[in-house]
Amino acid sequence: MEINPAFFYIFAGLAIAFSLLVVIKKSAIASAFNLVCVFFSFAGIYAMMDAHLIAAIQIIVYAGAVMVLFLFVIMLLNADNAAFDMHPIGRGKRLVSASFVVVMAGMFIWVFKNTTYLGPISNFSNANVEAAGGNTQVLSELMFSEYILPFELTSVLLLAAIIGTIAIAKRKKPAALLNGGSAAKGGNAQ
Amino acid sequence: MTALEWYVTAGKIGLVIGLLMTVAPIMNWVERRGAAIIQNRVGPNRIGPFGIFQAIPDAIKFLFKEDSIPGHVNGFYYFIAPIIVLIPACMTFAVIPFGDPITIMGQTFKMQTADLNVGFLYIFAMASLGVYGLIIGGWASNNKFALLGSMRSSSQMISYELSLGLSVIGLVMVFSTVELGPMVQKQADVMWQLGPIAIPRWGIFIQPLGCLIFVIASFAEANRLPFDLPEGEPEIVGFHVEYGSMKFATFMMGEYMNMAVASGLIATLYFGGYQMLPGMGTLLDSLQLSPAAYMWSKLALQNISLAFKVGLFMWLFVWVRWTVPRFRYDQLMDLGWKMLFPLALLNVFITAVMIYLGWV
Structure with missing residues (x-):
């Protein structure tokens, strides 16, 4: 199924907004909650691309297990109050950070402009996978045999x-x- | 998607969400009357026959009570915690099938809100999110007892999630699918024929140990007695100590919905799902209906069968609540990690041996 652009922009926008909140929020716990929302938005995008298994695993492993562990650690160590002392950053550091951001952005743009879709690897096309019983079955059969x-x-x-x-x-x-x-x-x- | 598909999808979503929303007030009444029967009391009996409309004044009271927010809470997270409890509970029922596929105007529709090829992995994904409502609620209350309560309940949920997941592995091995639709269809086969009585291949007959572990773990996941440490009002402080009026009622609603989802899962995985109850198939065949009428009456009978099974397990939840006393926290952890988890692993091993020998 083709992904509906409207839904893609909704979930991608949410992912970017929550990622920004992760960085901006001063409380470590609030950052962790926002990170969960980021994972959830990713899972939404995966699910719309019919990659249900990846979406489910994304939620089970990252949102359901890893982030719960993070929260436990933050709460038990009481790291929430002590974590981020906001020191003003010097001009040199700012310049270095900004230049890194520019280089990264340039790299991303270059990669997206210059890559072409090579098609499915060997014979794992959507139709073939669907005929063999769907993502979950194909993946688990491969994982437990080859x-x-x-x-x-x-x-x-x-x-x-x-x-x-x-x-x-x-x-x-x-x-x-x-x-x-x-x-x-x-x-x-x- | 055509207009018809949109209508059917919207109808299915509306049906499932509507039923889940109505489950909470009804179960509240069942629970209070059930407790009264078990404890030899009368229970609510003033409004409507047998007090059945008791839920309406209860809801009105919750809605119009002053919604006082303590000054020391973290406003935004305090507000969203009850909603976060409710959302996974609403979403989980989406993959539970409630009838054979039907055909309208030449198009086949699956009687399942979302047909995902990950099947019950989706259910575990949603179940693992339920823990966030508890953590956020306890943390946002800014109260050390609420925080301790949320720690306790979230470690309980995480511990029992493992046994819950492992107990179903045996079933997946036997039916070699994770999707709930095919799993229910495969449970219709006859396992043994004892004279006139046919024993179907229901999950409980193939996986008795797995079923027991699943039922116990789902009691813990739904935070119901004997594992209701999150609530535990007589002797310990739960995570929602700072919540009142409708916010507290929302937590309770989430609990009842989780109970409905757990019952639906037990019925679907181990008790044949929407497969019709004994006698219904004979009745349906003897009526000599036209194909269209046959399809619709079959769907209706299947829905009734599933509703009956789910209702039976909801009653089991109530029954156990008023029969078995609460576990202590260390006993709870011991049961989860030292009993259920090894037993679930053993169940996987036994199932593997049985499949290797060709017994199932």
Whole structure:
């Protein structure tokens, strides 16, 4: 299905507006909420391009899991108040930042002007994917047959990260540190 | 899209949203009368027969009560939190099919608001957004007890989301689809023929363990007793302690809608969805209707069947609420992580073995 330009501009505009809010807002939590809205706008664009799976994963993984984690960390560490001390920026830094922005914008324009659509990779055209049972089925069949090794390796990597986190969180404190802590408490009481 | 398609789509959206909106007042009455029956009381009985119109004065009271906003809250986020709770609850029902496809003027329409090929992944995507209403509500209240309450409830929802997702994997393996429409159609097949009684391939018969885990996890996702720590008014402070009048009622409405969605999912995934109840098929065949009339009466019977199943599970929610006492927070986490999560993994393993041996 062709994407309706009106809806594209609505969602793209929302994405840009919320991205700006992420940068502008002074409260870290408000920035995080706006980032969720950005992800949601992206998901809307993906869904209109019939990439339902990507849209669903975008929401499940980014909006539903990663950002919740961000919010937890911000709230638990109470980073909201301390995060952004607004120092005035010097002229040199401003010049450097502005020149980077110009270079980036130029690069984007050059890329968009000079790329051509090469068509679907091998035989994954829209019609073929639709005939084989839709995005979700084609992707999962490929992932669990041809690309099973990278898939499993990724899961092992994640498992290692989980074990590492638990090992760090459950680590026994050195005896000296414990004694120091109790001594300091005793000192306070007196 | 032709004009007819627009009309049908608008009609389906209107039907689903309208039904979900009416579910809250009706369930409020059912809950109060149900509690009264279980606790041997009378319950609301003044307005209308059996007090059935009790919801109308309740709604009027909520709407006209002074909407006081405490001075210390974060205005904008305080205002949108109840709305954020409501939106995912409204959106989730979109993928639940409520009838076989029908044909109007040569065009076939699916009786499902949105036919997405991601199926129930969409439901989990929406369910994972439900947690934001709680976090925002607790944080915007600028009250440490509300913030603690929202932390507690969001960690509960995140923990049970895992078991919820994993318990359905077994079903996906058996039916080899994630779309809810085909899943319901495949549940119509006969699994065993015991004399005159045909046992269908309903999810519950293939995946009893998965069904149990799904039901328990969906109780936790809908924040209902025995897992209603977000609310828990007698002994702990919930995240919506700073909310009053219609804003509080909106949170409650979200809870009832979540309950309806959870019941719809249990019915669709494990109890044959819109497949007709026993006897209805025989009745329909014996009437000798013309093809058009047959199609419409079949649709009506399927809608009634789904509504009956959903109603049954909504009653289960009420029944459990007034029967089982609340879990403590550590018990809740233990149940989620040390019982349901390993059991859900075991269920995936058992299903894989059964498929390998060709039993299902």
